[in-house]
Amino acid sequence: MSRDSRAISKLLRHTAGERHLTMSTDGWTAITDVLRILELTRERLDVAVRENDKQRLQVDGERIRACQGHSLAGMPVTREALENSWERVHPEGLLWHGTTRAALPAIRQEGLKPGRRTHVHLAAAKDSRVGRRTSVEVLLGVDPGNLEVCRAPNGVLLTREVPPDAIVRCDAVH
Structure with a gap:
């Protein structure tokens, strides 16, 4: 897994709260916010998503989320919202x-x-x-x-x- 893929996964699964990333309760967030926080280009993000060995990342238009594996503490996601999206x-x-x-x-x-x-x-x-x-x-x-x-x-x-x-x-x- 690439460094970019690890950074995106970590942000979306574990550190969104502490990094002040606005995220829905089912894990979706704006790609532009992820790019700004991680100082990435859209091209690097797209490569990281495509090459993620466990397909952990999901893109829908201009938003992104981790498919699963979220921490409970410090994250805006809820079990119920995730389950309703699966x-x-x-x-x-x-x-x-x-x-x-x-x-x-x-x-x-x-x-x-x-x-x-x-x-x-x-x-x-x-x-x-x-x-x-x-x-x-x-x-x-x-x-x-x-x-x-x-x-x-x-x-x-x-x-x-x-x-x-x-x-x-x-x-x-x-």
């Missing part, structure tokens, strides 16, 4: 969440929580690049039966939390 889905197969071995004891006890983010990220396939961290050691299979699941424009599946009894598999990553 597609509600009803997956039939297992969904997958990557984590570390060190996190397993807490997950077995509490389930998957979003932490400082708005939602837990899930993927429809074990080999999905979208929604996957580089430090994944274990893939957890999640039964989506009783979960409210949404799909962001970049394909990441999201839910507010996953209770421990919905985690039905634990596969090591090789």
Whole structure:
């Protein structure tokens, strides 16, 4: 991911509030404001959006947003507004969440929580690049039966939390 892409993602997902970026509750903001705050040209922004490896950024005319992955603290986005802007889905197969071995004891006890983010990220396939961290050691299979699941424009599946009894598999990553 390019330096510009990282800077735009960070601004739109985590630091809009502290950088005084005006943003709607579902994450949209004016491209001109992003260009001014980050001192970018429109051409550099367009390249960063196009080449973002996880397709985290979404452009609609003269506005831009991060598809998902927002922090809760200090951000103007809300869970409800984000969910209303995403597609509600009803997956039939297992969904997958990557984590570390060190996190397993807490997950077995509490389930998957979003932490400082708005939602837990899930993927429809074990080999999905979208929604996957580089430090994944274990893939957890999640039964989506009783979960409210949404799909962001970049394909990441999201839910507010996953209770421990919905985690039905634990596969090591090789």
